[in-house]
Amino acid sequence: MASAKIAIIGGGNLGVAIAQGLVAAKQAKASDILITRRNLSKIQELTKAGFRLSSNNPEAVAGSRIVLLCVQPKQLVGVLDEIMPVLDSKKHVLVSTITGISISEIASHMKQPIAIVRAMPNTAVAVGQSMTCICAQNTSGRQLKSVQALFNALGKTLIIEERLMKAATVLAASGIAFFMRYVRAATQGGIQLGFDSEEAQLIAIQTAKGGASLLLELESHPEMEIDRVTTPEGCTISGLNEMEHQGFSSALIKGIISSFEKINNIRK
Ligand SMILES: NC(=O)c1ccc[n+]([C@@H]2O[C@H](COP(=O)([O-])OP(=O)(O)OC[C@H]3O[C@@H](n4cnc5c(N)ncnc54)[C@H](OP(=O)(O)O)[C@@H]3O)[C@@H](O)[C@H]2O)c1
Known part of the structure; x- marks a missing residue:
């Protein structure tokens, strides 16, 4: 598998909208985005636009730098267990869009400290007009900027304290x-x-x-x-x-x- 720069784990409503928005805003090439889900037949048409699809989360993560987690909250632990062996603290930034799961909860599943960012976009991501609130932990300024740049391409962003994420x-x-x-x-x-x-x-x-x-x-x-x-x-x-x-x-x-x-x- 050639190297994908962005892995979107969970190609549902939000994951696909983010992928399409990034390409529409010329923030990424479709061929640089690899989208995963278990039932790929539901998003097969995305290959026509050049997106890469897979059901193999570890492979997708291994070939990427930014990993966007877009599964439902109850699916997160299974996904983290799957991808943990290939996560590299020097390479990866994990970006969770998952409602209600804190950075420390995600970090508690890790065997090594990984840069983790939480992003809360809204459905206007589909038209490049999302309001996305972002918070981060164990993340360098450069890593946070690269994640913010992705979401800036999808609307407006605001860096906030994690305690305000539910609000x-x-x-x-x-x-x-x-x-x-x-x-x-x-x-x-x-x-x-x-x-x-x-x-x-x-x-x-x-x-x-x-x-x-x-x-x-x-x-x-x-x-x-x-x-x-x-x-x-x-x-x-x-x-x-x-x-x-x-x-x-x-x-x-x-x-x-x-x-x-x-x-x-x-x-x-
Ligand atoms: N929608 C929003 O406006 C919004 C806004 C902010 C945050 N969020 C958060 O974003 C997350 C996704 O929301 P959504 O509305 O996009 O949900 P969704 O449409 O249900 O998408 C979740 C996707 O994850 C895939 N999935 C499940 N298990 C997987 C696995 N092990 N590996 C790879 N893919 C897997 C599912 O496809 P398969 O069943 O085929 O695997 C499904 O397509 C949620 O946690 C939600 O809290 C959503």
Whole structure:
């Protein structure tokens, strides 16, 4: 087997989206990415784009430098047992995207100290717009930079302390679902006002994207942007205040806290 620079262990939703995103962003060649899973028939078409596929995790790891772990939490221990004999502390960086498994839990399965990075992307990885929070242990500045560069190609990244990883999961990964519910509710409001569902959804989505772009590109503050569109006695402030009376901000904050409580109590 020729040398693959990136091994993606677990070619499911996230693993494949990362692989495709890296190639789309020209961060890697498809031929430099080797994707593994047990049932390869489900991703066979990826070979047409030049990706290399295998069911042999140790071989995939041996031929790579960066190893992305993208299996389900319950599958992790089996994978670590398989790849441990070929992990080389001078060569490999392990990058775990697995929710709820700490760096020390992964390190406890290792016979030698290996550079371990945890990355929490969201599903917007598929369109190069992920928000990926990253933390690391036993990792050199150069290793961390090379992992961050991969995820920078898939959206934005933030290096955080590991203690905030669960909060990051709620805010960024579950956050996609929270945002979708906002878009759906805005769409339903638009339909009631006379638009058909496609028109209402387009208006809701592009307005949300425009709002986010104002904050990101102008580095503006939400309250400043709100003040710009709320004229005294106008319709916007009337709607906004009614939403607050109905608990809009409070519902969102309570939902985020509820998700956080749940993630802290999930048994592996
Ligand atoms: N989806 C997200 O938005 C998201 C965001 C952040 C983090 N995560 C984390 O990313 C991980 C993957 O999520 P997902 O949604 O991509 O799950 P998924 O679609 O179920 O993918 C997991 C993949 O792992 C493969 N697999 C299982 N055992 C394996 C083994 N021994 N060797 C090689 N491959 C194996 C499975 O394929 P076979 O059964 O064919 O082997 C499957 O394709 C999870 O731990 C999740 O917590 C997901």
